[in-house]
Amino acid sequence: MADTGGVSASGGVAADQLRAFVERIERLEEEKKAISDDIKDVYAEAKGTGFDVKILRQVVRLRKQEPHEREEQEAILDLYLHALGMTPAANDA
Incomplete structure (x- = not known):
């Protein structure tokens, strides 16, 4: 059936x-x-x-995340930016 x-x-x-x-x-x-x-x-x-609406949307998205998730993403972003020479510390080296 x-x-x-x-x-x-x-x-x-x-x-x-x-x-x-x-x-x-x-x-x-x-x-x-x-x-x-x-x-x-x-x-x-x-x-x-x-x-700035684009930044405001980003703030709303970040506030939805748990603090540890946000910190992990920020650390990875910093790592990538550093590897690409896009941070002040990388430019000094």
Whole structure:
């Protein structure tokens, strides 16, 4: 017997459940779009007051990281920059 994913051929309770899931997902997608638009508005407002949006996005991304993850990434970045001669200490050598 083929797996119908919980939907009965007669369109019973499982079909109603499926419809409910789809409608919930659609509502959440609408909410997500609204929130995304709100975030864009906040970035535009920050830009309008003189903040660098690219750096602001970087700050938000960094604040999401655990401190040890951020420190590890910074150490690797410093290592790479040093290897490429792009740090003040590397230029003095």
